[in-house]
Amino acid sequence: MVVAPPAPDKAPEIDLESTWSDPEALVPQPRKVTQGARLPARAVLIRHATILTAAGKRLDDGAILLEDGRITALGADGTLAPPEGALVVDATGKFVTPGIIDAHSHIGVYPAPATAATSDGNEATDPNTAGVAAEYAYTAQDPAIARALAGGVTAALILPGSANLIGGRGVTVEMRQARRIDDVRFPGAPSVLKMACGENPKRVYGRKAGPQTRMGEYAAFRAAFQAAADYAVKWKQYRARRAEWERRRARAAMLDAEVDKKAKASGKRLPHVKPEPAPDAPGRDARLEAIAGVLSGEVLAEVHCYTVRDMAQLLAISDQFGFDIRAFHHALEAYKIRDLLAARGVAIATWSDWWGFKLEAFDGIMENAALVSEAGGRVAIHSDSSIGIQRLNQEAAKAMWAGRNAGIDISDDTALRWVTANPAWILGIDKDTGTLEPGKRADVVVWSANPLSVYARAEVVLIAGRVAYERGKGNQPSDFELGNSALGAGSAGGVK
Secondary structure (H helix, E strand, O other), X not given: OOOOOOOOOOOOOOOOOOOOOOHHHHOOOOOOOOOOOOOOOOOEEEEEEEEEOOOOOEEEEEEEEEEOOEEEEEEEOOOOOOXXXXXXXXXXXXXXXXXXXXXXXXXXXXXXXXXXXXXXXXXXXXXXXXXXXXXXXXXXXXXXXXXHHHOOEEEEEEOOOOOOOEEEEEEEEEOOOOOOHHXXXXXXXXXXXXXXXXXXXXXHHOOOOOOOOHHHHHHHHHHHHHHHHHHHHHHHHHHHHHHHHHHHHHHHHHHHHHHHXXXXXXOOOOOOOXXXXXXXXXXXXXXXXXXXXXXXXXXXXXXEEOOHHHHHHHHHHHHHHOXXXXXXXXXXXXXXXXXXXXXXXXXXXEOOOOOOOOHHHOOOOOOHHHHHHHOOOOEEEOOOOOOHHHHHHHHHHHHHXXXXXXXXXXXXXXXXXXXXXXXXXXXXXXXXXXXXXXXXXXXXEEEOOOOOOOXXXXXXXXXXXXXXXXXXXXXXXXXXXXXXXXXXXXXXXXXX
């Protein structure tokens, strides 16, 4: 009798018209953008300095050690030894502070020279342009950057202008020149959304489609936040449906694997789990995405607001939709509601003595910063100016003097915090910079005198432990300045 050889195993046939498919796999994925290569930071020991930490501590004849871009130690001079190869700076008679931080700047989006060709700070085409971002227009070669750095500024929040109710996202940058925004973006800084209320949106849009009144402004704000809340709900529901779909797909894959084993063993065709279509994702909307980020707390709300009535309306809107306002900018009437701002943890970023340039700025007083601080509020002195940013230390000193002259006890440490620790908090980077403490970034300034003196000059500025500016060594010229220096005055060659 002849026995036929056994038939080879035959793979079971798939009895499905289609497999489980994921439409999100078809969505293009962004590439990871990296910063340009930077040389390792050299160790630096600054000795014999008066160190103002902006954290409540002052060291006379102190020393501070910077390694790998971080502060590793502070102490009395003689207690810290420089590592091998370290740069040792003798700061006898000089003062050391954290780097100055500007909580409100338009450097880079209104770069010099100021012309219509370079004016990119206001997308004044709609009251709500939440989908735009300052980083899209930032000029990292703005000549004003070098001037701000020479004033001891190490970081700044770059904001869109205040033409719109919701003007777009801001970006936090290191105050140094570079080729592109990605090379100076402050690491880990959260996203912020710039909003504006009061006179500016009325003036810009009053002759257009509106709003023409504050009634229209706050109705538009509420409509925008309601639309964003609805958008967030749709995405939350979608993510829940998708998570369930992914669980079912994973369970189906396990069951189908068992079916395949049994089919292979028996040589029979066995049914698989019927696939289910993936849920459809809601459409993306850059404007609603930004505002929804404010509602979730992932995006910080920074609001241009001068008067009590406008700040009160924005606080009411934040209560209605359950989000926090990080800071009111300009806030010239903050002293009138300083107790409310302190209780709610809303900071202000203001000037020392700008007032009266429009009606909503009429009630500004020099004691504003001191009064808010006295009430327990968080205060920052900002510039909103490519000129003022060069001497923010003096602006803080003016506001300090005004407070003391009014009988308010404002310490040097408090005044220094107005341009270091407090703006760092407004920008959401206070855990990394703003004070001189071990573990924080080595954003440090060596001053020729007490920085609250009109005679003080920044002599050395370090950003993340690297010397970014040294007085007397010349500023790094911008591309614009290099080009004009090479051409010479009036020799543009006819190119326009």
